[in-house]
Amino acid sequence: MKKILTGNEAVARGAYEGGLLFASAYPGTPSTEILENMANYRQDVYCEWAPNEKVALEAAIGASIAGARSMACMKHVGVNVAADPLFTFAYTGVTGGCVLVSADDPGMHSSQNEQDNRNYASAARVLMLEPADSQESKDFVKLGLELSEKFDTPVLLRTTTRVCHSKGLVELEDRVTKELIPYEHKIRKYVATPGNGKVLRVQLEKRLEEMTAFSNSTDINCEELAGDEIGVISSGVSFVYAKEVFGETASYLKLGMTFPMPMEKIKEFAKKVKKLYVVEEMDPYIESHLKMAGIPCIGKECIPAYGELNPDIVRKAFFGTAAESVSVPLKATIRPPVLCAGCPHRGLFYVLSKKQKKLMITGDIGCYTLGSAPPLSAMHTCFCMGGSISAGHGAAKVLNRAGSDLRVVSVIGDSTFFHTGINSLMDVAYNKGNNITIVADNRITAMTGHQENPGTGFTLMGEPAVEADIPAICRAIGIKTENITVVNPLKLDEMEAAVDAALARTEPSVIITKWPCILKKFSDQDRKDFDLKPRKCVVDAEECKKCKMCMKTGCPAITFDGTSQISADSCTGCGVCRQVCKFGAIKEVER
Amino acid sequence: MSDVKNILLVGVGGQGTILASKILSEGLIEAGYDVKMSEIHGMSQRGGDVSTQIRYGEKVYSPIVGEGAADLIVAFEKMEALRWISHLKKDGKMLINDFEIPTVPIQLGVEKYPEGILDSLKAVADTVVIEAGEIAKQVGNTRTMNIVLLGALAKAMNLGNLDWKSLIQRNVKKGFEDINLKAFEAGFACL
């Protein structure tokens, strides 16, 4: 049977068909839907959200050692977090097959950078597969699980946004049943002391030789021969772009396995064509292997080494031609994402925005990063998950020592706090920092599409779970009880009082702004804990003094046309604008 | 690969482009085409723009519709039509929903919503303006705007022979099947 699947759905399907028993992941675009779909197979495959990517990979490693086929999934930057276990796992190898899915985001559709994670495969020396479409996404996960066991290596399945989020037809097959491989203690294999590590390192070289031989013989690295004028080497989604551009008259070497590289096959192919092109997105990964082997080719001197490719770019790069197209003199303006109408983060950032001249606000990654956009502009740094509190700590230390009046506030989401924020807060408490930490607890992992996390009370498989208690965590780390406040960020006076109190302290303090994301599917507990009755705000046009203060909240439901107006469709009655209006012109009414 | 047809559905998060393209691609598959479809919806839930690219034919490789390659662009919002016009084929068709969603910088008065979009597009391309919001209202539910546009798309691409009734019944929210069918028919008839 054939079904249309996204690349991510296909990865989940392939893992299921391949006899997977364990999957763990931390969400991150474009990888998130893999585990969300994996959970549909929960009768056969245990699935979970881990607090971060390192934990996810380590859990998958443990499952593999215990004899199960396992998988960990993450976005490209997640592999940075998981890199520590990865590099040593490459030495120990596996028991049950283990696949690490890295979903890269060329062009940064929804990421802070666009690193090319193919480099991880060669740096860690793990076998790498690169699917070009949904069918291959499914096939390569299954193959990956087999190769992992065959060569005793973790396998990196490297995919990209376009593959993850494109749909194509996929042939479905039955699940192969894989029992747990009986566990035995294997201390010399799995205890990476320097003594054992040295032995494992030598064995790794032997494994690399075997994998290289396989790479040269496998038919996922395959030639499609047509003419001898032009040859194209490519992998992943770039291959389908190359096919569109170079057409049926060129010859191709399509690489499905790109570490170890099939250099013998490449040399043979190069001999068969007069002109050789390498078409690849981001880094010259394939190209540098060719250059090192002295094989002349045309690649990055023509084609950009950054950004997402598409057939237009490939065509322009190599042939200098563009398709005929229609154009008009008018230009569309960009449509930046914004905090939703009713977002609880708005109250927090409105209060911070009023004080921001006296503050350095270190931020983190999540919906709340949108607090950096005008008109709020109340976040001044953001680079990686968990970094807000630790960067704030470093900044506060040097500012304090230099006698500066600037105070540092660090804003972090609930999921991000659990991800790596806790360690950073430990740094603040332990080393007597004084930056103010604000945990924006909207009861869900919102940015990536509402995944459960250790604080929400549910697991990925929908079971009730213990809720990690953020105030208790802070206390255990060493933040004093009297310096921890939980507030409703939509009550601006409460929010402001908490910030002022924290600013008056010299000891580290934590404010937890606790209110559920307006787009969240509320749980029974949410309905008990929060007053979530549907409301809306309306402007009394008579009373409106046209001062536009309400527009300073950056709410997308508010427009100005003679007077302020609130869209009844999008307003949720959060009341932030009502509190901001000095003239009482905005009223809150029940729906 | 000239038998491959290219369609773009563009709009703003929350407008229902993704459901419309899901129904369309399912229909195309049932009709026996090879289909590739690509969606970029990074931050769409937070008011960003959304685009879906659908390509169908005997054999389709790339999921991406290039510049000057779209046979049809269906813009659920006017400024999004402008954003994607360079992707239209010289003799392609543009269906535009006469509907404006300002960006936040526009709401704040920092930028301006471009004026005269419809006229300038009409001057360079075969452009049909559809009052999908109005039609959906007449049908009885403004939220069926996306299905009205899907109906118009079906007419424009000569896809009336797909099993739309069953496709819509299977894909829309329970209890809203009939009203969506009506919306589809109204969209189909408006072209």
Ligand SMILES: Cc1ncc(C[n+]2csc(CCOP(=O)(O)OP(=O)(O)O)c2C)c(N)n1
């Ligand atoms: C290392 C890493 N993993 C994952 C992501 C993807 N990511 C971006 S924001 C986010 C979730 C943030 O959730 P939370 O902290 O609860 O804030 P919210 O979006 O709910 O406001 C994730 C998982 C990332 N950018 N970096």
